[in-house]
Amino acid sequence: MSDSPEAVRWLQVRVTVDEPAVDEAEAALQEAGAHAVTLLDAADVPVHEPEPGSTPMWPQTIVEGLFDADVDRSTIADALAEAGLVEAAASARFNELVEQDWERAWMDRYEPMRFGRGLWICPSHLEPDPDWALVIRLDPGLAFGSGTHPTTALCLEWIDGMDLAGCDVLDFGCGSGVLAIAAALKGADRLVAVDHDPQALLATEENARRNGLEGRMECLLPDAFEALPGDRRRFDLVLANILAAPLVELAPRLIDCLRPGATLVLSGILPEQVDSVATAYQRLGAPVDQSLRDDWARLVFVATERDRDA
Template sequence: MLVYHLPGTFETREAHLDLLWEAGATGLEERAGLIRAYFDAREELSAEIADGEWRDEADQDWQAHFKATLKPVRAGRITIVPPWLRHEVEAGQTALIIEPGMAFGTGHHATTRMAVEALSALELSGKRVLDVGTGSGVLAIAAALLGADHATGLDIDPLTIPIATENAEINGVPPGRVAFAEGSLGLGDESDETFDVLVANLYAELHDLLAGEYAAALIPGAPLILTGILTGKLDLVQTALDREGFGGVTVRGDGEWVLVTATAPAQ
């Protein structure tokens, strides 16, 4: 079996995944900070992903191995599971079924899990939630399952929209309670629409860029949930939130990742 090992970071992994699929990878997985790409033969790779290492490994059914190692993820009142593990969801927990695929967001990454936990800690009944950078749709779907009146997921990658929509259907969320669209805040779309909660699993530089847009998209005093932030870049996010008048900033860490919550400016 021919496996290409590529160092991955949160900021670059989705672009790297797309390039590896385009290069002919038959499967992808993350393990110990590496993206492992399975190929039938050695391929010529673009410069953006050429710093990896080719390895010959013993043949195995990588899909069977992936399924065998994937476990349910408990995040507050939600347990995130692939379809074949739904029976393992404990009584009293709400199952959120995600089919692992090209869009990240199975719940196994610390950033996704912390964001779902933060949503689970809120009273979302009757609330309108915005998920910026929705990916697989897991955070918007979680919000709907937790009682949100409506959840909107935005992503600049059009390939994620049908995946997120399918995941919502798998979880039985009616179309009227969740919607996904291509786009993002701060891209020139004029809208007076505001939300009761905003969650964004992006990275520090984007949070810095979008902090003003977050404030404009939230009703005064509403919760903001940000993750995808490496510990070394926490100051950048905190400075941006202070600049835009956010209050009640709290920080929670998990390894090299942090989740930041805050409340929108009063005016």
């Protein structure tokens, strides 16, 4: 085998176990020398939103270990068999992996996407079609928000249908910054992006630069946002594509960010969570719009003078 970095190989070991055996399988692979252990859903049973402090597992889980290529396979197989995780050492599954740039490999499969009638996301390594009206150049990096998830798509489709000329916009839980960038393309004026993850803010800043918005977008951690003067925390449009539990918890703060007549767009909500989220925002009245896409919901509220002062 070549010693060049491109030819470096890893050995992947997989074992499928029932939920009670996950910890034991993870420990067995780590003790055998795994550099990393990954848990994967073995039967397409999604866990959308666990309760705070809980770590739910799938009924059947693939436990995957990553080893140096020259490791003794029989040692790993024997350890799994002795722990009762495979019927026999010979049934352990091994797969050789060639070293590669995983982020680049993912980007190579990331194709342009259209949202609504005229809003496009185009990865930065591809050239957009000249006929596309509005184009977001995007590399999401490690942050959520590539447009591929239904919750992001729901928000982008809504933004595409709006005229946001002169609006001040807050993207709370900004991820890659894609929603704030889309708002800018639709005419928004002031742009503020907030996220608790510094990596997300770095991705947002880079994507803002890539789309000609350098210096126009404030990227802030939540504490820095809360430290802004009150009038600097009021917006014409607030976008929050996160999850139902934090949306409920954040309801008083997000409502407080709305100017009279402002719009609030919430996404990241499962259909069975719509009522609880709507109840948390009942000061704003009933949602003026509710949409579903692939088992995810988007809610839109409009604030009045009475709502803000309630």
